[in-house]
Amino acid sequence: MRPMTELLPLNPDELLTTTRAVRKRLDFDRPVPRALVEECVEIAVQSPSGSNRQSWQWVLIDDVAKKKALADLYGEVFDEYMLAPASAQYEEGDTRAERREKVTESAKYLRERYHEVPIMLAAYQEGRIDTQPASSQGGYWGSVIPAVWSFMLALRARGLGSAWTTMTCRREEEVAAVLGVPHDQYTHVGLFPVAYTLGTDFKPAPRLDTASVIHWNQW
Ligand SMILES: Cc1cc2nc3c(=O)[nH]c(=O)nc-3n(C[C@H](O)[C@H](O)[C@H](O)COP(=O)(O)O)c2cc1C
Incomplete structure (x- = not known):
């Protein structure tokens, strides 16, 4: 497959180690061509899936009203989450503790501007996870998460970025209603x-x- 745009000069290790959760450095003003995002999905679907099921679905959103509705749901969950005390406690010197404030500040920034992103991806996997036993969950999530990560790597290779966000999973039914899922x-x-x-x-x-x-x- 010949990419529709020139790829950044990153070797595989550089690509894998520099694909960050991008929030403050998202360019909210520059339009993103639909075809470029579809190309990233083409790459993503080369990922492995249990029994080769390929049971992912990729809902891409560039409709302004729908983006706003999803960002509002995200924001409501985010605000509730911020009120709760931090669950993980780290010892002094732990880099996770040192970075917590920066991550929180960056996450707040995305929360404020989420609706402005040119495109959103709402990723889906066939089946209801809540009906499956814990022993099936490795296979269930393992059949979709590599594909989404590949999508994020493909974005990065093309000069785009993303951040994994899961707040909307807590308002799944409302998200589904917005998107007709x-x-x-x-x-x-x-x-x-x-x-x-x-x-x-x-x-x-x-x-x-x-x-x-x-x-x-x-161990
Ligand atoms: C399962 C998962 C859920 C996440 N949820 C959110 C989220 O709801 N909002 C957000 O801003 N970042 C979210 N993140 C991004 C993490 O904060 C980020 O990956 C982490 O701080 C490490 O930063 P890095 O990816 O740039 O190395 C999530 C990441 C993962 C893997």
Whole structure:
């Protein structure tokens, strides 16, 4: 497949390590061609899925009123979430604690401007997750999350960005009503802003030392 636009000069490791949750650096003013987003979906559907089911659905939204309705639902859940005390507690020196304020500030920014993004993706997976046992959930989510991540990587390679957001999953029925999704047959995976990024020089983020998460042969 020949990309419709020139790709950024990133090698695979650079692409994988610099695809950030982009919020403050989304370009809300630059239109995004529909065909470019569809090209990213073409790439995304090359991802693996359990038994090759490919049971994902990609609802792309550029209708102003629908974007506003989805952003409003997002904002309501976001505001409730911000009132709750932070669930995870980290020790001093932990990079997750150090970055928390920055992440929160950036998330608040997206909350305020979500409706302005040129395009939104509402991702769906066939089946209702709430009817499935915990033992099926690895297969269920594992059959859609790699595809959405590939979509985000394909965006990044083209100078666009996104952020994984799940607040709208708490208002799934209302989201489905806005989009005409058969809620009884599909689960909402998340909502994703799609926009060009302001600049393309993203960097790897501080992460936990892999020594604290790798186990060989024995936990
Ligand atoms: C499952 C999941 C849910 C998330 N939900 C939200 C969200 O609702 N709003 C938001 O602004 N960011 C959300 N994020 C983005 C994370 O905050 C972000 O990935 C994390 O801070 C690490 O930043 P990085 O992706 O730039 O490395 C979510 C990420 C994941 C993977």
